[in-house]
Amino acid sequence: MARIGFIGLGNMGLPMAQNLLKAGHAVQGFDVSTAQSDKLVGPGGTAPGSVKATAAGVDVVITMLPAGQHVRDVYMGADGVLAVAAPGTLLIDSSTIDVESARAVANAAQGRGLAMLDAPVSGGVGGAKSGTLTFMVGGAEEAFERARPILEHMGKTIVHAGGPGNGQAAKICNNMILGVSMIAVSEAFVLAEKLGLDPQKLFDISSKSSGQCWSMTTYCPVPGPVPTSPANRDYQAGFTAAMMLKDLKLAQDAAASAGAKAPLGADAAKIYAQYVESGEAGRDFSGIIRFVRGG
Ligand code: NAD
Numbered sequence: 693m694a695r696i697g698f699i700g701l702g703n704m705g706l707p708m709a710q711n712l713l714k715a716g717h718a719v720q721g722f723d724v725s726t727a728q729s730d731k732l733v734g735p736g737g738t739a740p741g742s743v744k745a746t747a748a749g750v751d752v753v754i755t756m757l758p759a760g761q762h763v764r765d766v767y768m769g770a771d772g773v774l775a776v777a778a779p780g781t782l783l784i785d786s787s788t789i790d791v792e793s794a795r796a797v798a799n800a801a802q803g804r805g806l807a808m809l810d811a812p813v814s815g816g817v818g819g820a821k822s823g824t825l826t827f828m829v830g831g832a833e834e835a836f837e838r839a840r841p842i843l844e845h846m847g848k849t850i851v852h853a854g855g856p857g858n859g860q861a862a863k864i865c866n867n868m869i870l871g872v873s874m875i876a877v878s879e880a881f882v883l884a885e886k887l888g889l890d891p892q893k894l895f896d897i898s899s900k901s902s903g904q905c906w907s908m909t910t911y912c913p914v915p916g917p918v919p920t921s922p923a924n925r926d927y928q929a930g931f932t933a934a935m936m937l938k939d940l941k942l943a944q945d946a947a948a949s950a951g952a953k954a955p956l957g958a959d960a961a962k963i964y965a966q967y968v969e970s971g972e973a974g975r976d977f978s979g980i981i982r983f984v985r986g987g
Contacts, residue, residue, distance in 0.1 A: 693717055694842060697746040697753045699766055699773070700787065701728040703929070704813070705756030707820040708786070708846045713737050715845040722746040747773040752782045752842055759938060760793030767797045774804050782838050783808040786827070788867070788935075790942050791857040798831065798856035807835035810856065811843065812863035816911075816931050818920065824848040828866075830859035864946055867939035871960040871977070873907040874936075878981035881914050885985075892917055913981040927979035936977035937964040 694717050698709040701723040712719050713736045720740050721732040729739035740746050743766055747753045753773050757763050763785055767773045773783060783801055785794065785808070794810040801808035809831035819825040825847035829836055836852045843850050853862045880903065884894045895917035899909050912918040922930045940961035947954040967983040 694752055695750040696720070696842070697722075697748075697750040698732070698756070699723070699743055699746055699753065700756040700758075700762075701725075701732055702756065702758075703817050704786075704820045706731055707817065708754070708756060708825075709737070711820075711823045711846050712842070717842075717845070720746050720750065742771070743769075743773060744771040744776050747781070748776045749778065750781060752784065752839075753777060754784045754842075755787060757785075757787040757789075759787070760789035763787055763789050763797060764793055768800055774800055774806065777804075777806055779805060781806060782835060784811050784839055784842070785809070786811045786813055788812045788863050788939055788942070789860060791860045791864075791946060794830065794860045795857040807832060807838070808856070809835050809839055810859040811839065812859050813847065814863065814866055815847070817929075820846070827851065828853045828859040828862035830854060830857050830861070860942075861946070864939055864943040867936070868943040868954065868957040868960070870907065871936050871940045871964060872956045873905045874911070874913065874978055874980055875960055875963055875984065877903075877905065877907045878913050878978075878984045881981060882985045907978075911978055913978040922976035922978050923981070927976040927982070929974060930976035930978070932973065933964060933968050933975050933977045933979065934973040937961065937968050937973075940964055 696712055696717050696719045698719055698721040701709060701721050709719050709721050709732055718736055720738045721729055722743055723729045733739050755766055783806055798808045809829050811827045811829045813825040813827055815825040823846055826849040827843045827847045829852050840850055853859050881891055891914045912921045913923050915923045922928055943957050944961050967980050972979055
């Protein structure tokens with residue numbers, strides 16, 4: 693059993709922390725929203741009320757925060773994790789953030805003699821609840837091996853992607869595929885509607901043909917074919933359009949700085965930006981089909 697400090701108890705962080713509790717770890721959690729922190733309190737779970745108190749006296753600190761600036765603040769701010777973590781504490785950031793921030797925080801941690809991993813996830817809120825997330829991990833091999841048994845309580849696939857920041861590199865590449873493929877699947881279903889083809893028939897055919905992909909078979913953007921997809925509950929998130937836009941922008945920034953061409957990723961970022969600006973930032977990203985359909 694490990695003592696774990698978990699910071700950021702939102703859509704993803706809370707079920708991840710709850711899975712650590714179920715596995716028998718002692719988890720203390722903190723979120724700026726007290727209502728979220730309170731949901732962790734119960735058998736084995738406590739909510740000490742600050743980053744400082746949550747990161748002190750534990751074996752492992754895990755963070756699950758919205759974006760790079762939050763991660764920099766929580767780790768590098770006054771009374772942040774790096775200032776209070778005891779020697780030997782393992783630090784794991786599972787937020788999706790820019791590679792540069794991930795490497796800056798890992799560097800600062802190393803400067804204090806603390807091992808840090810970037811370990812973003814794929815699998816959504818469903819994967820967080822069922823403990824079946826994929827973790828893509830950047831950082832030293834030894835730290836990865838220490839983290840693995842902890843991550844296995846929250847995920848099914850745990851991959852070491854290389855040195856610091858490489859977990860984030862894998863994540864933004866993956867999500868660029870996801871953003872582009874969700875728009876492609878949405879365009880195909882809207883075209884099918886206009887051609888008089890039943891969406892269920894398109895699903896039955898394409899899910900077994902060369903158009904098959906996760907955006908279709910797990911997260912189908914039309915109601916019916918995949919009962920668990922957000923399309924069946926008015927596109928309630930899930931993974932919000934704003935989060936998808938964030939990841940597509942991260943991919944574009946990374947492509948620009950690495951000199952890689954990603955024109956479809958650029959188009960996907962523009963389309964999601966328009967969708968978000970239409971007032972749908974908090975809607976699930978698969979709701980993009982409504983935008984593609986034109987309302
Ligand atoms: P969320 O907004 O639901 O949760 C983030 C939480 O962090 C919020 O509860 C917020 O109050 C808290 N927070 C913000 N600043 C804080 C601070 N300084 N100290 C403590 N808590 C703070 O977001 P989420 O959907 O849980 O996503 C978290 C991260 O995981 C993001 O980086 C996202 O891109 C990534 N992610 C999300 C999904 C998904 O399906 N939702 C999937 C994969 C990855």
